[in-house]
């Protein structure tokens with residue numbers, strides 16, 4: 015089956031009692047057992063069945079199964095936010111005295127998680143330029159817990175050579191964890207590129223129009239110990255499992271993901287090309303533009319589409335603020351892959367509490383506006399941005 019079919023036709027683990035076509039919401043906490051032996055078997059992991067909703071719930075399991083069918087992963091675990099999936103994945107591999115080899119080009123909260131929160135528990139960040147394989151080779155050693163990266167960084171839109179990084183890491187027995195939020199797993203197989211664990215903020219493309227927070231750990235089973243930590247230690251003890259209402263909404267989102275994504279990516283491509291000719295815009299950064307430095311590598315790794323996030327640079331921070339204030343259709347809001355087009359000035363918001371020196375190290379510029387392109391007609395988005403730039 016092709017992905018569009020799999021997204022809709024993955025069967026339930028057990029048939030629904032009434033044959034419901036859409037996934038039922040099991041909005042309960044406890045599950046009853048036939049006898050004491052069955053209860054003991056489930057609690058002691060000898061038999062798989064739901065027992066308590068912090069650890070398992072049929073509605074959430076159904077979402078996990080669909081993602082598993084789409085990615086051909088060994089294990090999928092759903093969380094109540096992207097950050098919960100990321101932190102659980104990192105806590106599964108890291109321990110005191112070990113390091114995480116990563117880059118300064120990271121989602122703001124992931125950067126803070128690695129450089130502040132995990133540091134307090136004795137896990138050391140090693141920030142490198144991950145587009146430089148020699149730097150990766152030099153950084154990865156026996157103490158490395160994982161190499162962590164985003165497949166297209168936000169907001170720099172940088173792309174690293176995943177296969178090159180995976181070869182270096184695997185030669186030293188180190189797993190690669192990749193955040194694939196920006197290009198959905200229906201477009202590309204990160205497993206084939208050597209990624210061991212994929213983490214996703216399902217808040218974005220999958221939720222379907224900014225309806226709910228969620229996250230996924232997609233485990234390809236190449237480092238078997240990781241899943242034991244994820245399922246039997248962290249999931250139970252940290253308590254960040256997805257709730258059934260969210261799993262329901264995100265299952266609906268998954269069913270329409272492909273059509274929404276194709277439209278949003280096509281809109282972004284059209285808009286990136288059109289915005290290049292607008293007075294007041296000094297540059298457009300989008301991996302889908304043929305002269306983008308990462309275009310070829312991104313095509314090779316992720317296929318023909320390049321996501322629905324792009325950035326534009328204007329003359330100054332003041333010009334960015336003025337343009338944002340004049341927008342009428344495009345919303346001033348954070349989030350990516352909402353159905354609506356959203357605009358934000360990352361340097362003064364997401365990264366607003368970082369000192370200027372650190373912003374420079376992270377390549378977050380005061381002149382940049384980030385656009386998350388929605389499902390509107392692209393001509394309407396373009397007209398709004400053009401009028402916002404006219405003084």
Ligand SMILES: *Cc1c(COP(=O)(O)O)cnc(C)c1O
Pocket residue numbers: 095096097098121124164168193195196215216217218227228229350
């Ligand atoms: C939004 C985002 C996250 C965090 O996800 P939440 O669902 O907001 O916790 C992590 N990584 C990337 C690339 C994101 O865009």
